[in-house]
Structure formats: structure tokens, C-alpha cells
Amino acid sequence: QVQLVESGGGLVQPGGSLRLSCAASGSIFIINAMRWYRQAPGKERELVASITTSGSTNYADSVKGRFTISRDNAKNTVYLQMNSLKPEDTAVYYCNAGLISLATMKFSDDYWGQGTQVTVSS
Numbered sequence: 858q859v860q861l862v863e864s865g866g867g868l869v870q871p872g873g874s875l876r877l878s879c880a881a882s883g884s885i886f887i888i889n890a891m892r893w894y895r896q897a898p899g900k901e902r903e904l905v906a907s908i909t910t911s912g913s914t915n916y917a918d919s920v921k922g923r924f925t926i927s928r929d930n931a932k933n934t935v936y937l938q939m940n941s942l943k944p945e946d947t948a949v950y951y952c953n954a955g956l957i958s959l960a961t962m963k964f965s966d967d968y969w970g971q972g973t974q975v976t977v978s979s
Contacts, residue, residue, distance in 0.1 A: 859881065888933055890909050892953040893906050897947060954968045
């Protein structure tokens, strides 16, 4: 069984900062890319940022220069530092990982956390 557990969401004023964390645990053989997605009410889920095992990163244009994704491979944890937050960043943020579990020994990109709410409002 593999679990991804997010933390760090909350309510913040425009211009503020939050740091999200996502820890993967359970029967994991190896983790490849880790990603953050978000879904705002009435909108489709969108990719916010991704990071490979070696640390290569990609960002959505809407968050470039404001968000930073990082990971600690020893802890199977990915982070999302969000600065200069805007009301349009309000969404549920989901962690996603591509990994091989010990149970299946097959690669899958379909491992998700439960989501954490980020609300940017004055």
C-alpha cells in the first residue's frame, strides 16, 4: 500500500506565502517524478510544477517566478514553496507521484494525495 499525504494548506492574504509538503510512504520500490496539481472550483485539474529524481523542474507559466518545487529523496517528500500568492491561486492542491510499488513492481503515474485546500483572500 502506498500513501501520499499532503500538508501545509490554509488561508493566506494576497502577497503571502505558504509551503506545501507531500510525503510518500508504504511499499515503495522507487519514485520517479513528483508533481503538484491544483483544481479550482469549476475548473479542470492543472499541472502546477514537477520535479524529477535528479532535480530537474518545470512550472506552469502562471506560477513561474513565484512557486518553487523541491524534494528530499531520502524522505520521499516533495515540497511546494508558494510566494506572492494571488486570489487566482485558490484551489485544492494535489500531490502526484510516478513510482514503482513493491506490490506490483510496475511503474504507475496514478498515485495521488488527498488534496489540501489553499485559499488566498483578504
